[in-house]
Amino acid sequence: MMKRADGDAIVVEHLRVVRGKREVLPDLSVTVPTGQVVGLLGPSGGGKSTLMRAIVGVQQVRSGEVTVLGEPAGSPGLRHRVGYVTQAPSVYADLSVRHNLRYFAAVLGAAGGAVDRAIDAVDLTSHADAPVRTLSGGQRSRVSLAAALVGDPELLVLDEPTVGLDPVLRRDLWELFRRLAHNEGRTLLVSSHVMDEATRCDRLLLLREGEVFSDSTLPELLERTGAADAEQAFLALVDRAAGRQSSSPSTTSGDAS
Amino acid sequence: MSPRITLATAARVLRQLRADPRTIALMLVVPCVLIGLLAWIYDGTPVFDSIGAALLGVFPFVVMFIVTSVATLRERTSGTLERLLTTPLGKGDFMIGYALAFGAMAVVQALLATGFAVWVCGLDVAGPTWLLVVVAVGDALLGTALGLLVSGFASTEFQAVQFMPALVLPQFLLCGLLVSRDNLPSLLGPISDVLPLSYAVDAMRTITAVPEPLGDIASDLAIIAGAIVVALALGSLTLRRRTA
Numbered sequence: 001m002m003k004r005a006d007g008d009a010i011v012v013e014h015l016r017v018v019r020g021k022r023e024v025l026p027d028l029s030v031t032v033p034t035g036q037v038v039g040l041l042g043p044s045g046g047g048k049s050t051l052m053r054a055i056v057g058v059q060q061v062r063s064g065e066v067t068v069l070g071e072p073a074g075s076p077g078l079r080h081r082v083g084y085v086t087q088a089p090s091v092y093a094d095l096s097v098r099h100n101l102r103y104f105a106a107v108l109g110a111a112g113g114a115v116d117r118a119i120d121a122v123d124l125t126s127h128a129d130a131p132v133r134t135l136s137g138g139q140r141s142r143v144s145l146a147a148a149l150v151g152d153p154e155l156l157v158l159d160e161p162t163v164g165l166d167p168v169l170r171r172d173l174w175e176l177f178r179r180l181a182h183n184e185g186r187t188l189l190v191s192s193h194v195m196d197e198a199t200r201c202d203r204l205l206l207l208r209e210g211e212v213f214s215d216s217t218l219p220e221l222l223e224r225t226g227a228a229d230a231e232q233a234f235l236a237l238v239d240r241a242a243g244r245q246s247s248s249p250s251t252t253s254g255d256a257s
Numbered sequence: 258m259s260p261r262i263t264l265a266t267a268a269r270v271l272r273q274l275r276a277d278p279r280t281i282a283l284m285l286v287v288p289c290v291l292i293g294l295l296a297w298i299y300d301g302t303p304v305f306d307s308i309g310a311a312l313l314g315v316f317p318f319v320v321m322f323i324v325t326s327v328a329t330l331r332e333r334t335s336g337t338l339e340r341l342l343t344t345p346l347g348k349g350d351f352m353i354g355y356a357l358a359f360g361a362m363a364v365v366q367a368l369l370a371t372g373f374a375v376w377v378c379g380l381d382v383a384g385p386t387w388l389l390v391v392v393a394v395g396d397a398l399l400g401t402a403l404g405l406l407v408s409g410f411a412s413t414e415f416q417a418v419q420f421m422p423a424l425v426l427p428q429f430l431l432c433g434l435l436v437s438r439d440n441l442p443s444l445l446g447p448i449s450d451v452l453p454l455s456y457a458v459d460a461m462r463t464i465t466a467v468p469e470p471l472g473d474i475a476s477d478l479a480i481i482a483g484a485i486v487v488a489l490a491l492g493s494l495t496l497r498r499r500t501a
Contacts, residue, residue: 019501020501056343057343057498058339058342058343058498058499059499059500060499060500060501074498074499078343079343079344079345080344080345082343084339084340084343086336086339088335088336088425089336090335090337090340091267091334091337092273092335092337093335094268094273094277095272095273095276099269099272100345103265103266103268103269104344106262106265107262107265107266107344107345107346108344108345109261109345123415128279131276146341151344166468251404
């Protein structure tokens with residue numbers, strides 16, 4: 001049932017989002033293909049979180065259309081098909097890992113066994129009965145991830161899920177993401193401001209100051225820029241864009257996440 | 258809304274409360290201590306009999322108001338509310354789930370406080386004692402519902418706690434406990450009439466004074482129930498799936 005026909009899991013057309021007085025996304029159009037791990041990379045404050053919030057339907061948008069799994073973003077029908085993990089772990093610190101997941105499983109109508117599978121997937125079985133409050137930052141973000149996995153979503157939107165994790169855990173999580181996409185047919189949109197995570201993604205979206213200025217695979221990106229790695233490719237594109245529009249007024253930058 | 262999600266939410270809130278035994282102890286013990294203190298202050302006078310029952314209605318209201326507004330604010334600031342609102346959880350599931358969980362706590366609190374007032378402090382009640390418990394639970398639910406509502410207007414826990422004096426103390430001053438509602442100055446009478454706590458205190462007073470009070474307090478209970486529903490409905494409007 002998880003395997004979907006090829007197509008686009010997310011279609012964003014002319015999305016415009018204003019937060020406060022700042023135009024975070026002026027006019028953004030992008031598509032995310034089904035069944036792939038797509039990395040959303042770019043500096044902090046570039047609009048990554050805002051785009052993700054618009055995709056899961058919690059962001060007020062000024063104009064434009066966001067279609068997710070064939071339905072408008074935020075539709076009631078999508079609420080058990082899309083899993084969203086915010087940057088800060090959003091779980092109950094005073095409950096154990098297992099009780100957190102049991103609650104989210106009940107809310108999402110998950111099947112029996114889903115709780116244990118999700119705990120296992122994020123490698124927290126040995127901490128299943130520990131209160132989340134007593135866990136490390138990295139463990140807490142894995143609980144938060146498990147709370148989304150427990151609902152068996154077709155699309156996972158993960159906002160910086162690997163921040164603050166050690167290299168081994170980061171590798172394990174990226175392997176999990178790839179498994180979820182390639183073996184189970186799910187779509188993952190994963191943001192990061194660490195460019196070396198680009199090598200783990202099937203496709204890369206580079207976002208800066210609210211604009212997607214690259215949408216390709218990593219080999220395509222390297223070929224186009226002649227750079228050795230994603231970070232240099234990113235910098236080359238930034239320089240190129242700066243050179244091209246040096247006279248145009250730059251968008252005000254600030255801290256939005 | 259779905260009963261499964263509502264009950265799961267109530268169970269989760271209770272489990273969180275259970276992880277915090279000190280809060281439970283404070284919720285259950287503080288009303289008894291205050292009632293005991295009051296009975297002691299007015300020892301040998303008829304004052305305790307006239308205001309003791311009314312206070313039984315005020316304590317659960319205040320305690321539940323504070324606990325709920327802080328608990329809900331925590332959901333908002335920790336991001337769990339935003340996560341829940343991306344799931345099939347309905348706003349009603351959230352509101353009723355909280356009301357059920359704190360309502361259950363309120364039943365325990367009301368039983369303890371009422372039992373303590375009647376059997377330990379010798380509160381003289383003309384009507385049936387169980388009606389005191391019913392009104393106390395209604396007050397607790399009212400406190401929960403208002404707490405859910407105001408947490409939508411607080412962005413820090415400091416603000417949430419400040420809503421207690423702002424919203425609860427005026428009701429306390431005007432509910433007829435200090436000055437009988439009939440004797441309030443002209444402008445304050447109508448204000449007292451629209452504050453829900455006034456009806457709780459009226460009902461408590463009637464129960465202590467009248468042997469068969471059910472007929473007299475039915476309208477008070479209906480008004481309290483109406484206020485709970487209105488506060489829950491307004492509170493659910495503060496839960497937005499989409500935010501700026």
